[in-house]
Amino acid sequence: MRKQRQVASDAGLSKQRVVVEAVRLADREGVDGLSMRRLAGALGAGAMSLYHYVASKEELLDAMIDVVFEEIELPIEETDWQSAMRRRAVSARQVLARHPWAIGLLESRTSPGPANLRHHEAVTACLRRAGFPVLMATHANWLLDSYVYGFALQAASLPFDTADELADMAEDVYLPQLPPDEFPYLNESAAALVAAGYDPAEE
Amino acid sequence: MRKQRQVASDAGLSKQRVVVEAVRLADREGVDGLSMRRLAGALGAGAMSLYHYVASKEELLDAMIDVVFEEIELPIEETDWQSAMRRRAVSARQVLARHPWAIGLLESRTSPGPANLRHHEAVTACLRRAGFPVLMATHANWLLDSYVYGFALQAASLPFDTADELADMAEDVYLPQLPPDEFPYLNESAAALVAAGYDPAEE
DNA sequence: CGCTTGCTCGTACACCGTACGTCGTACGCC
DNA sequence: GGCGTACGACGTACGGTGTACGAGCAAGCG
Numbered sequence: 001m002r003k004q005r006q007v008a009s010d011a012g013l014s015k016q017r018v019v020v021e022a023v024r025l026a027d028r029e030g031v032d033g034l035s036m037r038r039l040a041g042a043l044g045a046g047a048m049s050l051y052h053y054v055a056s057k058e059e060l061l062d063a064m065i066d067v068v069f070e071e072i073e074l075p076i077e078e079t080d081w082q083s084a085m086r087r088r089a090v091s092a093r094q095v096l097a098r099h100p101w102a103i104g105l106l107e108s109r110t111s112p113g114p115a116n117l118r119h120h121e122a123v124t125a126c127l128r129r130a131g132f133p134v135l136m137a138t139h140a141n142w143l144l145d146s147y148v149y150g151f152a153l154q155a156a157s158l159p160f161d162t163a164d165e166l167a168d169m170a171e172d173v174y175l176p177q178l179p180p181d182e183f184p185y186l187n188e189s190a191a192a193l194v195a196a197g198y199d200p201a202e203e
Numbered sequence: 204m205r206k207q208r209q210v211a212s213d214a215g216l217s218k219q220r221v222v223v224e225a226v227r228l229a230d231r232e233g234v235d236g237l238s239m240r241r242l243a244g245a246l247g248a249g250a251m252s253l254y255h256y257v258a259s260k261e262e263l264l265d266a267m268i269d270v271v272f273e274e275i276e277l278p279i280e281e282t283d284w285q286s287a288m289r290r291r292a293v294s295a296r297q298v299l300a301r302h303p304w305a306i307g308l309l310e311s312r313t314s315p316g317p318a319n320l321r322h323h324e325a326v327t328a329c330l331r332r333a334g335f336p337v338l339m340a341t342h343a344n345w346l347l348d349s350y351v352y353g354f355a356l357q358a359a360s361l362p363f364d365t366a367d368e369l370a371d372m373a374e375d376v377y378l379p380q381l382p383p384d385e386f387p388y389l390n391e392s393a394a395a396l397v398a399a400g401y402d403p404a405e406e
Numbered sequence: 407c408g409c410t411t412g413c414t415c416g417t418a419c420a421c422c423g424t425a426c427g428t429c430g431t432a433c434g435c436c
Numbered sequence: 437g438g439c440g441t442a443c444g445a446c447g448t449a450c451g452g453t454g455t456a457c458g459a460g461c462a463a464g465c466g
Binding site for chain 3: 240251259260
């Protein structure tokens with residue numbers, strides 16, 4: 001029994017291991033597939049054991065979000081602020097594409113974790129060093145975040161990933177819903193997008 | 204028996220009534236407080252009765268999102284596109300502030316409802332009439348949406364609503380978490396924001 | 407040895423979404 | 437009028453969820 005657990009979980013549990021496995025599970029099965037019992041199963045443990053490392057599922061979700069923030073590249077000091085911000089945005093987009101469930105979790109989670117704080121500190125530092133006044137830096141921060149989050153949110157709710165899939169979807173699903181006399185402009189857009197081989201990887 | 208039901212629910216059910224009451228319940232208690240049983244209770248009906256008007260909870264949520272889109276002001280034809288877009292953004296922000304649960308639902312819901320389609324059609328129409336080329340209009344649409352969604356997402360995750368609450372929160376919760384030697388810039392920002400009486404109602 | 411301390415986890419509870427089937431009743435038809 | 441049918445309402449039940457509680461057990465220490 002003890003042996004089995006060791007095989008399944010490679011030595012004892014820890015908050016770190018619990019949270020990391022939770023992220024893996026969410027990546028694999030979506031956030032709805034993440035239940036305490038299933039997570040415990042994946043760790044080779046009983047469901048209630050998790051509660052020695054995590055006070056509640058809420059706290060687990062907070063910690064998962066923080067893991068995601070850890071993956072976002074911090075701005076580098078040396079470069080100018082524009083390319084630093086661009087790199088950060090690109091990195092954030094990649095990370096959120098890798099963990100789509102994180103976007104839905106951002107809402108409702110109110111207290112920022114340490115990685116989140118470190119991230120904001122670094123960004124603010126970069127902007128301030130570039131000469132932005134305090135309030136301006138805060139506004140820029142907010143605005144950039146708005147755009148990155150919004151982008152990720154929209155990207156997540158698109159039902160296709162590539163230009164080819166778009167073409168298929170458009171033909172099979174969208175166009176039948178769009179009587180041309182009622183939605184002339186959307187039809188025009190759809191046609192143009194398909195013709196242009198639109199791929200949602202622009203900025 | 205018949206009488207009781209009528210008193211409680213003012214004539215029979217309907218998809219409309221179910222969805223509207225669901226929105227009200229979500230406004231009042233958050234999306235987590237919205238369960239089929241509670242919704243049925245609020246309508247003076249049994250839980251399973253709802254399934255005659257809604258195929259599943261998923262469909263109910265889709266319909267609720269569409270109700271929210273209906274509340275967002277459509278751009279008016281006459282005005283120039285900039286103020287039209289501004290009005291739309293302001294309206295969207297107000298609506299999403301009124302129904303904060305909607306933001307969390309936007310993710311994961313993939314097929315747009317009729318009000319959503321009408322909305323996008325109107326926006327596209329406005330931009331196209333203003334002389335934007337097709338692809339440009341689509342990009343502008345996407346970009347504006349990104350910003351609005353991101354803004355709402357951030358606003359929703361802020362744990363305070365007014366400048367006063369911010370001041371309280373900063374003193375009680377944030378500053379203790381921010382050792383000045385580790386987060387010099389965030390401390391600076393926090394101080395500046397409190398001093399300036401920051402209120403999250405800018406754009 | 408016994409005692410404490412810290413993990414683990416089985417059981418139980420309240421609640422969830424919803425499949426299934428039963429019932430009262432309204433309505434078209436004779 | 438009588439009757440068959442169809443439909444809306446809903447009681448019950450099943451398999452899931454998060455988690456409170458407490459029993460069990462191993463390791464460290466006197």
